[in-house]
Amino acid sequence: MSFSHDLRQQAAPIFDAILHHPFVRGIATATLTRDQLAHYVQQDFQYLTVFCQIYGLAIAKATSREDMALFHQRLGYVLHSETHPHHNFAEVAGYQLEELTHGTLLPTSRNYTRHMLHVAYSGSLGEILAALLPCPWTYWEIGVQLKEEVTAHPAHPFQPWIDFYARSETTQQLVQRLDQWAEGAHADERTRMADHFLTSCRMEYLFWEMAYNLEAWPV
Numbered sequence: 744m745s746f747s748h749d750l751r752q753q754a755a756p757i758f759d760a761i762l763h764h765p766f767v768r769g770i771a772t773a774t775l776t777r778d779q780l781a782h783y784v785q786q787d788f789q790y791l792t793v794f795c796q797i798y799g800l801a802i803a804k805a806t807s808r809e810d811m812a813l814f815h816q817r818l819g820y821v822l823h824s825e826t827h828p829h830h831n832f833a834e835v836a837g838y839q840l841e842e843l844t845h846g847t848l849l850p851t852s853r854n855y856t857r858h859m860l861h862v863a864y865s866g867s868l869g870e871i872l873a874a875l876l877p878c879p880w881t882y883w884e885i886g887v888q889l890k891e892e893v894t895a896h897p898a899h900p901f902q903p904w905i906d907f908y909a910r911s912e913t914t915q916q917l918v919q920r921l922d923q924w925a926e927g928a929h930a931d932e933r934t935r936m937a938d939h940f941l942t943s944c945r946m947e948y949l950f951w952e953m954a955y956n957l958e959a960w961p962v
Contacts, residue, residue, distance in 0.1 A: 746925035746933065747876075747918045750940050754877070757944040761881050762888055764948065766955040770901050771889050780836035783954035784829050784843045786852045790950070791821050793848075793856040794878070800863040801871045810868065813920060820913060828904040835900045849960065851953040855946040862939050869924035873936035876917050877943035883914045 751758070761767065766783070769775035798818040805811045826840065833840045848856060862874040886908030893899050925933055952958075 745922045746936075747922050750873075750937060751880075753937065754941055754944045757941070757948055758881060758884060761944075761948050761951065762885060764951045764955070766951040767885055767889075769955070770885075770904065771892050773900050777836045778957055779954055780832045781838060781843055782957050784832050784836070784838075784840070785846045786849060786950070786954065788829060788844050789846060789848050790852050790856060791825060793860065794875070795821050797859050797863045797871065797875060801868060801875075804868050804871070810920070813916060817913065817917070824907075828907045831901060831903040831907075849953060849958050851946070851949045851958055855943070855950060858939075858942055858946060866935065866939070867924075867928075867932060869921065869928055869932060870936050870939055872917060872921045872924060874939040874943050876914075876921060877940060877947050879914045879917060881944065881947045882908045883911050886910070 766775065766779065769779070795818055798814045798821070801814045802811050802818075805814060829843075830840050833843055859874045863871050866874070886905055889901075889905045890909040893902065893905060896902065899905075921936075925936065928936070
């Protein structure tokens with residue numbers, strides 16, 4: 744059994760909770776409110792800005808050109824491609840994307856990004872991979888599930904979002920590199936990698952909660 748397969752089994756209850764979360768179900772049924780969509784886009788845009796910074800830190804820690812190229816490619820993907828699903832949500836909500844790219848990180852997104860930044864500054868390249876991977880991995884599984892439920896139809900408002908995340912190529916690259924790293928890692932490092940992975944999975948669930956419930960700072 745590969746390291747990534749073992750992690751996926753450990754995280755199965757979290758993945759299942761994400762796939763059944765009311766925000767994700769709201770994408771399938773196109774029943775999300777304007778405010779929920781705007782809230783998600785605003786926070787996810789800020790979150791992905793930090794995600795780009797973490798890829799930059801991974802590049803700085805990489806010792807091979809292959810790893811540098813992998814993280815450079817991922818950085819460009821987030822900067823130039825992952826705006827497309829944001830545009831989809833923003834358009835359905837009646838906004839221009841530019842109207843939703845400002846704001847502060849709320850408690851959940853702040854905690855999530857600080858978790859990953861801590862790993863990026865203090866951990867190995869394998870630990871960074873483990874902390875980053877739940878984001879693309881859970882989104883890929885969401886995309887695949889929703890694509891099976893929602894047949895390709897231009898009338899569905901979130902078809903572009905679903906099609907975007909149903910592609911697996913970039914996720915599989917990160918999974919393969921994680922497994923390669925884990926093969927040469929000591930047991931204590933693999934334990935830390937698993938902990939980082941599961942923490943990020945839990946934060947992914949809380950991110951959907953944050954958007955669905957329109958989380959705000961309490962004071």
